Every structure is written in structure tokens, then in C-alpha cells.
Amino acid sequence: MSTTSNASLITRARATHGVKERDVSKVLCHRLRAGVEEYLIKWRIRTTSEHAMASWHAVDQLTDCLKQIQLYIEESNEKNLALKSSLLISNDHHASRKRKSPGGDPVTIQSRDAANGLLTPHDPRQLSRASSVGSISSSGSKKQIVNSPSVYNGFLVRKAGRIKGQQSSDPIYPQINADTLPTPEMVNAAKNCPMTEAERLIRELFYLTLNAVPNVHLENKVDGSTPSLNFTFTNKLVYQNGIYQAPVDTYEGCGPKCKPNMGQNCGCEYTKVCQCLEFAAVDEQQLKKMPEWDDYVKFKEEGGSFDTSGAPKRFPYLRGHSGRPSILQSHYLESREPIYECNPNCNCGPMCKTRLVQKGRKVGLTIFKTRDRGWGLYCNEDLIEGEFIDTYLGEVITNEEADLREAQSKDKSSYLYALDKFVGDEDVGGLITQDDCYVVDGQHMGGPTRFINHSCEPNCRQYSVCYNKHDLRLYHLAFFAYEDIPQGTELTFDYADKDEEEEAEAIRRRQAAALDPENKDRLPCNCGATKCRGFLWD
Numbered sequence: 356m357s358t359t360s361n362a363s364l365i366t367r368a369r370a371t372h373g374v375k376e377r378d379v380s381k382v383l384c385h386r387l388r389a390g391v392e393e394y395l396i397k398w399r400i401r402t403t404s405e406h407a408m409a410s411w412h413a414v415d416q417l418t419d420c421l422k423q424i425q426l427y428i429e430e431s432n433e434k435n436l437a438l439k440s441s442l443l444i445s446n447d448h449h450a451s452r453k454r455k456s457p458g459g460d461p462v463t464i465q466s467r468d469a470a471n472g473l474l475t476p477h478d479p480r481q482l483s484r485a486s487s488v489g490s491i492s493s494s495g496s497k498k499q500i501v502n503s504p505s506v507y508n509g510f511l512v513r514k515a516g517r518i519k520g521q522q523s524s525d526p527i528y529p530q531i532n533a534d535t536l537p538t539p540e541m542v543n544a545a546k547n548c549p550m551t552e553a554e555r556l557i558r559e560l561f562y563l564t565l566n567a568v569p570n571v572h573l574e575n576k577v578d579g580s581t582p583s584l585n586f587t588f589t590n591k592l593v594y595q596n597g598i599y600q601a602p603v604d605t606y607e608g609c610g611p612k613c614k615p616n617m618g619q620n621c622g623c624e625y626t627k628v629c630q631c632l633e634f635a636a637v638d639e640q641q642l643k644k645m646p647e648w649d650d651y652v653k654f655k656e657e658g659g660s661f662d663t664s665g666a667p668k669r670f671p672y673l674r675g676h677s678g679r680p681s682i683l684q685s686h687y688l689e690s691r692e693p694i695y696e697c698n699p700n701c702n703c704g705p706m707c708k709t710r711l712v713q714k715g716r717k718v719g720l721t722i723f724k725t726r727d728r729g730w731g732l733y734c735n736e737d738l739i740e741g742e743f744i745d746t747y748l749g750e751v752i753t754n755e756e757a758d759l760r761e762a763q764s765k766d767k768s769s770y771l772y773a774l775d776k777f778v779g780d781e782d783v784g785g786l787i788t789q790d791d792c793y794v795v796d797g798q799h800m801g802g803p804t805r806f807i808n809h810s811c812e813p814n815c816r817q818y819s820v821c822y823n824k825h826d827l828r829l830y831h832l833a834f835f836a837y838e839d840i841p842q843g844t845e846l847t848f849d850y851a852d853k854d855e856e857e858e859a860e861a862i863r864r865r866q867a868a869a870l871d872p873e874n875k876d877r878l879p880c881n882c883g884a885t886k887c888r889g890f891l892w893d
């Protein structure tokens with residue numbers, strides 16, 4: 356499969372009549388018949404327990420059911436893999452895999468982190484019987500029987516572009532206990548049948564979804580799979596569970612001293628008193644020259660309180676020249692202190708240097724298939740240290756909902772990202788606790804960064820970026836390059852946001868972790884780094 360985001364028309368493969376996704380309960384099996392890829396579907400209509408309807412369809416009749424076919428393909432591949440490696444896939448999901456915000460206290464990921472087939476698919480009776488009856492609908496109108504190769508427990512009708520199943524327990528139709536499908540014979544026959552046409556259609560449908568995010572490509576040099584069709588690309592955070600974002604016109608701006616085009620467009624850095632930087636990191640070089648310095652040193656050494664308002668603050672970005680991009684200042688790159696940007700109510704105007712993340716992604720990205728970590732992400736151009744890549748997007752949900760989703764999910768992957776950077780701080784809503792902070796879930800909705808894999812020695816880091824300095828529950832998670840990254844190099848970040856360890860210590864810990872029986876259900880890390888910690892989640 357080549358790298359592209361252009362979709363050829365999926366309609367090319369669409370039959371004049373098709374099965375609707377809502378009518379299908381599950382895709383059960385596949386086969387090749389007269390060179391045509393066919394899928395066995397179980398229908399939703401079911402009036403008696405033994406007689407759910409099932410029928411075989413050429414893939415071009417199932418273009419509305421590609422999500423279900425994709426699920427079937429994934430499950431078949433997993434089963435084959437499990438069979439091959441004789442590994443038991445554990446379904447234990449007790450450990451929490453919710454990621455923390457960057458640069459908090461030492462990060463601890465919380466501990467929550469057919470057998471008796473009555474008819475074979477090739478039984479000629481099915482065809483003749485199905486075709487010989489049912490030409491009149493219950494409403495009396497003329498129905499056209501689909502020339503289906505095999506239908507169980509009913510018959511098919513074509514109406515208004517749709518193929519519909521009509522369940523019947525009349526013995527003139529082939530009857531089977533649908534719960535016994537697929538039969539072992541079907542499963543056996545399926546093993547050697549390709550699914551390439553379905554894979555092609557799934558890929559084309561995914562390309563269409565990519566249109567929502569410009570300059571993002573797909574590449575798979577490993578197999579025929581495609582990222583899940585149960586995923587929708589979005590360009591913004593999607594607030595759920597009644598979560599309310601204060602309207603932009605209520606954000607406090609940077610104050611009267613800030614004006615557009617100050618200091619040759621260097622923006623709020625010029626005034627040094629921008630209100631948006633009020634909570635930003637203190638600029639110690641500047642403070643040293645001021646009388647407050649001694650109090651500040653005492654506060655850092657002994658704790659207590661120090662009022663940083665009015666103290667000079669560190670500006671987050673350095674503007675690039677001669678076409679080079681702006682970059683994050685090294686202080687922020689290392690410390691991961693929150694970044695404050697100006698907002699639409701500021702006087703500084705759109706050219707102010709603080710406005711970087713809010714202007715969105717500028718670089719092209721490719722979602723690509725890795726050999727042992729699912730899908731990954733690389734950048735199509737060289738990135739320089741400190742360069743902004745993109746934000747993490749998805750549904751913003753409550754912590755309670757995140758716990759529910761995690762408990763219900765059969766998937767070992769996690770796309771949950773806690774907005775807990777400011778736990779322990781107060782904002783307009785009061786004291787922020789771990790339980791009431793929000794979580795971004797990128798599993799079913801998000802941007803390309805939800806495909807970034809973990810590495811124990813990552814080349815990217817994630818940072819908290821606030822536009823509304825008075826709402827510390829809703830901020831943005833932004834990825835920046837932590838080093839120069841040549842184009843085509845996989846982008847990674849540390850899911851546990853750990854500080855770097857000495858190599859010998861990292862190896863010692865990895866070896867000890869591998870021997871610890873407590874780790875048997877943890878997801879092994881395949882990052883391949885020398886300092887790999889051995890497992891993905893804490």
C-alpha cells in the first residue's frame with residue numbers, strides 16, 4: 356500500500372442494492388466463491404432464539420457494513436496470531452492506563468490504569484429453495500428475490516436500493532441454528548481465503564475520513580490493515596458529559612500596556628508586564644536584578660509563599676527567522692512548566708509571539724503501520740528541537756466517565772489523557788482535585804497525534820498550554836520536538852512522563868520488572884530503546 360490521502364471512489368464497488376449496517380448484528384465468516392469475496396452476516400432481526408437469519412453476500416453488497424467487516428478481519432487476524440504463537444490473550448484490564456499531564460510531581464499512573472452445522476455453505480438446496488419462494492411481500496407488493504448463494508432461516512428481498520432479510524421458520528427455507536455459525540468447515544475454508552477486496556474498500560473509506568485533517572497521509576508497508584473506521588478525525592476538543600467551556604469573550608486579555616505590533620512585532624515580550632504571563636515561569640535572570648530576589652531565593656529553598664505577580668516572567672517562544680519555525684524556549688522544554696498564550700481578548704494582535712499552539716499544526720504528518728506497536732506517526736519534514744507539532748484532541752469527558760470507559764473497554768490500548776496538571780491549585784471553580792479534573796479520550800475521536808506511540812527515550816514531549824489563565828481544568832496538550840527529528844522518523848513520547856534514568860539503572864530495573872510475576876498482565880513495551888523500562892504503563 357502506498358502513501359496517499361486521496362480516495363478513489365468507494366462508490367465504484369457499490370452494488371445497486373446493499374445491506375444496511377443497522378440490519379447487521381455481526382460478520383461471522385468469509386469465503387471466496389467463483390472468484391468473489393463473500394461475507395457471512397448475522398441479521399439483527401430475530402423473533403425466535405434458534406432462528407436468527409444469516410446470509411452470504413459479495414463484499415460489494417456490504418459497503419455500508421465495512422466497520423463490522425473490519426472488526427471481523429481484526430478478530431480473525433488476532434485469532435490466527437494467537438494460534439500461531441500459542442499465546443493466551445489476557446482480558447484483564449484492571450490497571451489504569453490513563454496518562455498524566457506533563458511535568459507534574461513524580462508521575463505515578465494511578466492504580467486503575469459451530470460445530471453442528473446443519474447445512475454446508477455450498478448446499479445446493481439453499482439456492483433453489485430461496486429462489487423458489489417468497490416472491491410476494493407481506494404487503495402484497497412485488498418483491499425481487501436476490502440471487503443469493505446461501506441464506507439461512509429466511510429469504511432476502513430487494514427494495515429501494517436496500518437488501519433486507521425476511522426471517523421465516525418455514526422449513527421450505529434452509530434452517531440452521533445460527534448460533535452455531537460459522538461452522539468449523541466454514542472457519543477452515545476461510546483460513547486460506549483472501550480478504551483483499553474488503554481491505555481495499557476499508558482503506559478507501561478511511562482515506563475519505565482523512566479529508567477532515569489536511570496534510571495527513573496513511574502508509575502501510577506491513578500488511579493490508581487500516582486504522583479503525585470507528586474513529587473520526589476532528590480539529591477541536593469535543594466537550595461531552597455537559598462539560599462547559601467558558602465563552603472566549605469572557606477570557607481575560609493581556610492588559611492595556613500591550614498593543615499590536617510592539618517592538619517590531621515581538622508582541623507581549625516587549626512589555627514584560629503582559630497579564631497573560633501572570634502565572635508563567637519566573638524569569639530568574641531578570642528577577643536577580645530586582646530587590647525581590649532574596650525573598651524569591653528564600654522561597655525556593657525553604658518553601659512558604661512568594662507572590663510572583665509583577666515579577667518578570669519567561670516568554671515561552673523564540674521566533675524563527677529566515678523561514679525557520681518558532682520554537683519553545685529551552686527553559687520550558689526542560690521544565691515543562693505550563694505555557695500561557697494570549698487570547699482573542701488581548702490587545703497585542705494576531706502577530707504576537709505568544710500565539711503559536713493556538714494557530715494549529717503547520718507540519719505534514721503520516722500515520723504508518725509499525726511491525727509491533729500498531730499504528731505510529733511520523734512527520735513529513737525535518738523538525739527542529741522545540742518545534743511545535745500538534746495538539747492532542749478528542750472527547751473531553753469527566754474522570755468518572757473515563758473510569759467507566761476504561762472498565763468497559765476490551766482493548767488493552769489506552770487513549771485517555773488526564774487534564775490534571777493543576778491538581779491542588781484553585782481556579783474559578785474552586786480547588787482542583789484528581790477526581791474532578793477532566794480527561795481527553797482520543798480513542799474514537801481525535802487528531803493524528805493519537806497515533807503517537809510510547810518510547811522510554813522519546814524524541815517529543817507534551818506540554819500544557821493555557822489560553823484562558825483562569826480556567827485550569829480546560830487547557831490544551833501540545834507536542835513539541837524534544838530534539839532535532841529528521842523527516843520520516845517515528846515521533847514518540849513517554850506515556851509515563853518519567854525523567855531520564857542512567858542507562859545501567861534503567862537496564863537493572865527492566866530486568867527486575869521482567870522477572871516480577873506481578874507484571875504478567877502488563878503491556879510489554881516494544882520501544883527498543885536502550886533505556887527501555889520493559890512495560891508500557893506503571
Ligand SMILES: C[S@@+](CC[C@H](N)C(=O)[O-])C[C@H]1O[C@@H](n2cnc3c(N)ncnc32)[C@H](O)[C@@H]1O
Binds near residue numbers: 728729807808882
Ligand atoms: C495512544 S495509542 C498509540 C497508537 C496505537 N499504536 C494505534 O495503533 O492506535 C497507545 C497504544 O499503542 C500501543 N503502543 C504504543 N507504544 C507502544 C510501545 N512502545 N510498545 C508496545 N505497544 C505500544 C499500545 O497498544 C498502546 O496501548
